Structures are given as C-alpha cells and as structure tokens.
Amino acid sequence: MRSALGASVVVLISTRAFVAAAEDAGVVIDNFTFSPTPLTVKAGTTVNWVNRDDMPHSIVLPTLNVKSHPMDTDEDFSYCFEQAGTYDYLCGLHPHMHGQVLVQA
Amino acid sequence: MSNDSIIEPGDMQRRGFLKCMTWAGTAMVWTVAGGVPRSRLIGNAKAATNDGFSFVQISDSHLGFDKPANPNVTATLQDALNNIAAMPKQPAFLIHTGDITHLSKPAQFDTAQQLMGTTKLAVHTVPGEHDILEEEGKSYLNRFGKGAKGDGWYSFDAGGVHFIGLVNVVNLQGNGLGALGHEQLDWLADDVKQLTASTPIVVFAHVPLWTVYADWGWGTSDGAQALSYLKKFGSVTVLNGHIHQTMQKVEGHVAFHTVCSTAFPQPAPGSAKSPGPMLVPAAELKQHLGIARVSLVSSNAPLAIVDTPLAG
Numbered sequence: 001m002r003s004a005l006g007a008s009v010v011v012l013i014s015t016r017a018f019v020a021a022a023e024d025a026g027v028v029i030d031n032f033t034f035s036p037t038p039l040t041v042k043a044g045t046t047v048n049w050v051n052r053d054d055m056p057h058s059i060v061l062p063t064l065n066v067k068s069h070p071m072d073t074d075e076d077f078s079y080c081f082e083q084a085g086t087y088d089y090l091c092g093l094h095p096h097m098h099g100q101v102l103v104q105a
Numbered sequence: 106m107s108n109d110s111i112i113e114p115g116d117m118q119r120r121g122f123l124k125c126m127t128w129a130g131t132a133m134v135w136t137v138a139g140g141v142p143r144s145r146l147i148g149n150a151k152a153a154t155n156d157g158f159s160f161v162q163i164s165d166s167h168l169g170f171d172k173p174a175n176p177n178v179t180a181t182l183q184d185a186l187n188n189i190a191a192m193p194k195q196p197a198f199l200i201h202t203g204d205i206t207h208l209s210k211p212a213q214f215d216t217a218q219q220l221m222g223t224t225k226l227a228v229h230t231v232p233g234e235h236d237i238l239e240e241e242g243k244s245y246l247n248r249f250g251k252g253a254k255g256d257g258w259y260s261f262d263a264g265g266v267h268f269i270g271l272v273n274v275v276n277l278q279g280n281g282l283g284a285l286g287h288e289q290l291d292w293l294a295d296d297v298k299q300l301t302a303s304t305p306i307v308v309f310a311h312v313p314l315w316t317v318y319a320d321w322g323w324g325t326s327d328g329a330q331a332l333s334y335l336k337k338f339g340s341v342t343v344l345n346g347h348i349h350q351t352m353q354k355v356e357g358h359v360a361f362h363t364v365c366s367t368a369f370p371q372p373a374p375g376s377a378k379s380p381g382p383m384l385v386p387a388a389e390l391k392q393h394l395g396i397a398r399v400s401l402v403s404s405n406a407p408l409a410i411v412d413t414p415l416a417g
Contacts, residue, residue, distance in 0.1 A: 032379035054172040055381055056208060056235070062279070070208060070238040073172070088279070093234050094380075096281030096322035 026050065027099065029057050029071070029091075034099035043084050043103050050076040058092035067092060158264030159400035161189050161226075162200045162309070164346030165366035167235065168216050169207035174369040174382035175390060178207075179216060184415045185367040185396050186224050196398060197263055199226045202346035202364070203233030203274070203311030209244050218248060232257055233311040233347065234274040242275065258289050260296050264401055266408075267300055269293065271310040273325045281322035283312030283347075285331055294334045302337045305401065305408065309344040315354065315361050318374030323348050332359060342408045344399070348380075351395075351412045362410050365395035391416030 025041045027034050030052040041047060051057050051071040059068040059077055064087065068077035081087065084105040091097035166182045175181060189199065199221060206213035221228050228249075236245045237256075246257055253259040256272040271293070273283035285293075297306070308314065314331060316324030325331075335341045341359040349371035353362045370383045370393035377383070385393055395414040 032381060053381065054174070056238075058238075072208060090279055090281075092277065093238075094281075094322060095277040095279060096320065098279070 029053055032057075032091075032094060032097055034089075034097065037098075038100035038102050040102040040104065041081060043105055044080065044082060045103070046078050046080040047101055048076055048078045050074070056093060057097070059089055060092045060095075061087055061089045063087060157401055158266070159194070159196045159398055160198050160200060160263075161192075161196045162202060162344055162364050162397040162399060163189075163367050164202040164311075164364050165204040165233065165349055165368055166201070166217065167204055167207040167366070167368040169210055169213040170368055170382075172382060174384050178368040179220070181391065181394055181415060182217075182220055182367045184391065185394070186220055188396055188413065188415065189224055189226070192398070196226065199224060199228045200270075200309055200344065201228060201230040202309050202344060203231050204235045204346065204366075205230060205233070205245075205249075207235055209236055209238040211244065214244060214248050229261070229268070229270060229309075231270045231272055231310055232274060234277070237274065254292055255288055258292065266305045266307055266401060267297070269296065269306065269308045271308060271314075271331065273310050273312045273314070273328070277322075278326070280326055282316075282319065283310075283322070283325040283328070285325065285327050290327060290330055290334075293331055297334060297338075300338070303339055305340040305342070306335055306338045307342045307344065307399070307408070308335070311345065312347045313345040313352075313361065313363055314343050315356075317348060317352060317363070321374065321380045323374065323380075335359070340408065342399070342410075344397075344410075348374075349383075350393075351397075353410075360408070362397070364397040364412060365393065365414070367394050367396070367415075370394070 025039065025045045025047045027036065027039055027047060027049045029049060032053065039047065049059055051073060054073055056070045056072045058070045066079060070093065071077055081101060081103040084103050087101045087103065089099050089101065163185050167178050168182065170178045189196065205217045230249045232242065232245045242256060250257045256275045258270055258272050260267060260269045271285060271289065273285050276284065278284060312325055313323055314325045314328035339358055343359060343361045345363045348363050349366035349369065350373065351363060351365055353360065370385060371380050372383050392414050395412055398411045398413065400409045
C-alpha cells in the first residue's frame with residue numbers, strides 16, 4: 001500500500017512538472033521577429049505565441065498543415081506539439097519571418 | 106535633384122531605383138515614349154493640366170488599423186478620395202492595389218466600399234495579404250471579385266489600354282516573396298496572346314512584381330515569368346503597392362511604380378530593423394501618404410504617373 005501510494009505521488013509530481021513546462025513555452029512576436037527561436041520543448045508541450053507588434057501576424061506550420069488565425073496586437077495562438085521533431089514555421093502575412101520549434105522526446 | 110532634371114536612358118541603368126521625393130512637395134512624372142524612358146520632377150500644377158485618358162491609383166488603406174502611426178486611417182482615405190474628387194478633369198476610374206482593410210473584417214470592407222463609392226468612379230481592385238485573412242479570401246471576392254478568375258485576377262480594356270489585375274498574396278511560401286502561381290501565369294499568357302504589340306499594357310498587383318528588397322519579402326518569386334509574357338509589348342507599366350512608399354524603375358520597355366499608402370508610411374528598404382509602420386510627427390503624416398494619377402499622354406502609348414501627397 002505504501003509502495004502504491006509512493007508511485008502515485010511520483011506520477012503526480014511528474015504531471016505537475018509537465019504542466020509547468022507547458023506554461024513556460026512561449027514565443028513573443030515583436031518588430032517582425034519571433035523570440036526565442038529556435039525554441040526547445042519536450043514532446044506534449046503547448047507552445048503559446050503572443051503578438052506584441054503593432055501589425056498583425058499569423059503562425060503557419062507547413063509540415064503539420066497548421067495555420068493560426070491572424071493575431072492582431074496582444075492576441076495569441078497556442079499549439080500542442082505531440083511528436084518529437086524539428087518544426088519550422090513562418091508568418092502567413094509576412095513569410096520572410098521564420099521561426100523554429102525543436103521538440104524533444 | 107533639381108525640379109527639371111531629366112534622367113536619360115544611360116542614367117537609368119546606373120541609377121537602378123529612383124526614389125520619388127513626394128514628401129519634398131514635388132511630384133514625379135515619367136513617360137516611356139518610343140523606347141526612350143525619361144523621368145523628371147515637375148510641379149503639381151503642370152501635371153493637373155494633362156488632358157486625355159487618365160485614371161488614379163490608391164493603395165494600402167488598412168481600414169481598421171488604429172495604432173499610433175495613424176489612429177484614423179478612415180479620415181486619411183477620405184482625404185485621398187476628396188483630392189481625387191477635386192481633380193479638374195475626373196479620371197476614368199479608380200484602382201486600389203490592395204490592403205484595402207487591415208484584418209478583412211466585414212465592417213472594414215463596408216467602410217471601404219462606402220467611402221470609395223462616394224467618388225462615383227468605377228473601382229478596380231486587387232487584394233493585399235490583409236484582405237484575405239477571413240474565409241480564405243471569400244470575404245474579399247464576394248465584394249470585389251465579381252467576374253474575376255481564381256483568387257481575383259482579371260483583365261479589361263479602357264482608353265485603348267489593356268489592364269491586367271494580378272493576385273500575388275495567396276499561399277505565400279517560405280522564401281518570403283509574393284507569388285502568382287501556375288494557374289494565374291497560364292491565364293496571363295492566354296489573356297495577352299491576341300493583343301497587338303502596340304497595345305499599351307498596365308499590370309497592377311499588390312506586392313511589387315520586381316524585387317525591391319527580398320529580405321523583407323518585397324518582391325514576387327515568379328514575377329519575372331509574368332513579365333516574360335509581356336515582352337512583345339512596346340509599353341508595359343506595372344503598378345504596385347504593399348511597401349507604403351513611392352519607388353520606380355525602368356527596365357527596357359517596362360516601367361515599374363509603387364505608390365504611397367493612404368494609411369501610414371513604411372521605412373525605406375533596409376533602413377530599419379523591420380518593415381513595420383513608420384512613426385512620423387502627426388503634422389507631417391499627410392506628406393507621407395498619397396495618390397497617383399496615371400495618364401495616357403499620346404496615342405503612341407506613353408503613360409505618365411504623377412504622385413501627389415495628401416498634404417505638403
């Protein structure tokens with residue numbers, strides 16, 4: 001019984017750490033730049049992009065066929081990266097803006 | 106540059122880009138006559154007396170934009186339209202080269218239609234990337250795309266000139282540049298096939314068809330292919346927006362021109378960290394915004410373009 005309880009505590013801590021990591025994974029868009037890039041996260045992390053620029057931007061992840069809505073100033077967009085890999089993305093309005101998310105297993 | 110300086114053909118190659126000093130209170134007229142491009146700055150009064158067929162171009166109104174670079178873009182569009190209405194000889198029609206709205210919202214399109222409608226002029230448009238953010242461009246096409254092909258391209262004839270509106274803002278790729286795509290290029294090749302080489306051609310599109318500054322995506326990846334279909338024509342004039350400033354270049358028989366925004370200026374290529382809105386003192390804003398009037402000077406094809414700031 002003690003052993004089983006211990007195991008469940010470990011799982012709980014692990015889950016809490018996972019949630020914290022997800023909250024921490026953010027990218028700020030300002031002055032036509034994504035920051036930080038590349039962003040390294042664990043698989044299962046939700047990445048949040050927030051637009052602090054005075055022009056609208058969007059996120060396009062071509063390999064995942066994901067396109068965000070256009071984000072005006074202070075709007076945001078989130079996407080959960082389930083699989084490990086290297087994900088290049090760009091702004092759908094200003095495709096010279098590039099970013100990258102590195103997702104580790 | 107003095108007010109009467111004339112750029113001879115030999116100079117054109119050396120100069121490459123020629124930046125129009127509208128904010129200095131002058132206007133630029135250039136003509137391409139008999140294969141000899143000439144360009145000079147003249148006063149607005151002389152330009153205004155030009156007779157014959159003419160039309161006006163405005164661009165990048167960004168209705169819905171409300172940031173410090175211009176908190177009232179509706180008012181500055183209205184100013185531009187008032188200036189057009191005040192022209193002694195009314196132009197044949199109005200061309201808007203895209204970014205009519207800032208976020209493709211119905212209310213923004215409504216305002217644009219209502220304001221442009223007050224001129225009583227026929228309006229021809231092409232979309233900018235800001236006009237196709239909702240419903241995959243349908244909100245634009247439902248209002249401005251009647252009779253157009255594909256994503257909104259079309260052609261028409263007026264005043265002896267063949268006009269071609271192209272769309273280079275859809276499915277933008279990682280190279281950062283505008284793109285026309287195969288379907289539209291095939292249509293263009295077919296569209297001009299039957300025209301005689303002496304027909305003056307005006308092409309208008311949002312993003313410049315020539316590469317102004319690749320690092321900021323100010324160019325069209327397959328623009329050169331489009332222009333290759335226009336090689337046989339003696340007079341080709343390309344009108345663009347997108348970069349919120351006037352620039353022009355003459356390359357052989359093709360004259361390229363971008364116009365100012367009616368909303369806010371953007372920095373000269375590479376002169377700032379990003380191409381974002383340029384903040385200028387409120388009292389100077391209208392010197393950075395403007396309209397362009399394009400005239401057919403004679404039956405031998407030359408077109409003359411006069412950029413006019415909203416003020417100053």
